Amino acid sequence: MNDNVLKLAFQGKWDTLLPILRENPRLVNISSEPKGYTPLHQAAWHGANLSVIGELLSLGADRGVVTQSKRQTAYDIAVEKHKRPELDYLLFPQKMTIAQLLRKVVATERQLFTAYDGNQILVDKMIAALGIEQCPDDLNELDNRLSHLFFALTGKAISTADTIHFDVAEHFTFTVEAEFFRLIFFPLVHQVAAKKISFPEREWAVVSDLFEPAPTGWGSRGSLFLWLEMRRALCQVSIPEDEDELENIISGAFQALTRKSLIHRVGDDEFFVKRFSRGGGSSGYVSSLYWLNKFIPQLQQRLTWLQAVWAISPRNP
Structure with a gap:
């Protein structure tokens, strides 16, 4: 055969x-x-x-x-x-990010978490902290990274037998159990990584998955650094159902990150953002017109292609 x-x-x-x-x-x-x-x-x-x-x-x-x-x-x-x-x-042979692995486990193993679950809140914090960091090829290194991240976010080693308590508001105390992460959640992440899945699935895909690969050209000051910041900022925003909703999401992120609206006055479509200035004559400048005419339509196209793949058949386990 x-x-x-x-x-x-x-x-x-x-x-x-x-x-x-x-x-x-x-x-x-x-x-x-x-x-x-x-x-x-x-x-x-x-x-x-x-x-x-x-x-x-x-x-x-x-x-x-x-x-x-x-x-x-x-x-x-x-x-x-x-x-x-x-x-x-x-x-495009994009490797899975560690955050994608975590999102996949959450999406496919929902029975792991209960209502107002402190363990799930910690997973959310891990996803935000990891952003777009790629999964290492060495799975032992992945395990080490997850253990170190647990310590960074809780102040406790993954080997602790203590129940970790934290308050998010008055009368709202949550608990995190290291044993849950050590014996259940992290081994599941390890198993998903071992399968070497290389394509976003509908259940856990987010808007930042549309940003890779990055454009090969940046036109009139499209700004590489805004693209990278936006990709990280949208790493927990679910893929929308239609192109208009995606445009609204990108427009909102654009304004949040640049303090400028994509709706511009004539002659006012280019502006300077100091933190994007990394050397070079036009470094630091962003063109809202370029985002409207080039990048947003490109991201909308990618959305339709993803949806076409998802519509064909569910991925086999």
């Missing part, structure tokens, strides 16, 4: 191949010998349509796998052979 899957992918016969992969999703990442092409590499080479790419991703195709011959990802092949922005976005 492996040879048949690889042959059908090489030939681009998706109508025949995809039903086989639906029945045998474990085969979605098999690679050819000696070149090392997976079905996703072949889909990129053929410039397959969005439904094919989307289904391969929903079945668990790994965007980070490289070929043996040229050490190329599916993204590299798509960039080399096609000018397809939807392929560039969907195939």
Whole structure:
């Protein structure tokens, strides 16, 4: 069956191949010998349509796998052979962030938490603290990072037997249990990381997932540093249902981070933000017009592509 899957992918016969992969999703990442092409590499080479790419991703195709011959990802092949922005976005081999791992566990293991659960409040703080930090390849390092973060946020070692109490308001005292994180939650995060999921899922995707990869050009002072700040600021904001709602979210974040509205007067669409000034003649300047005309439509496009992938089929566990 492996040879048949690889042959059908090489030939681009998706109508025949995809039903086989639906029945045998474990085969979605098999690679050819000696070149090392997976079905996703072949889909990129053929410039397959969005439904094919989307289904391969929903079945668990790994965007980070490289070929043996040229050490190329599916993204590299798509960039080399096609000018397809939807392929560039969907195939970009972005690693999972640690915050994404935590969000996935929360979304899929809701029974872990009770009402007004202090453990879940601490998880929320961890997600905010981690922002867009990528998951390390060494899972032992991941475990160490989580343990150190627990200590940083609670002042207690993960090995403590004490129940940790904290107040958020008068008459609202919450508890955190190190044993829960040590024996239950962190091992689940470790298990998710070991599966090497490489594509955002509807249940835990957030707006910052739309910001990677970053644009290749910044036009008239679009501001790289505003893009990075906005990506971090929106790392806990759920993906909206439609493009207009996304525009409202981006517009609100733009104003919060720059103190300027995207609704500008003629001739007043460029302004200076001191903390973005990192050297260079136009460094520190932001163009609201560029965000309106370039970045927001680009993010809205990415939203539609994500939704198209999610609509194809649920990801297999």
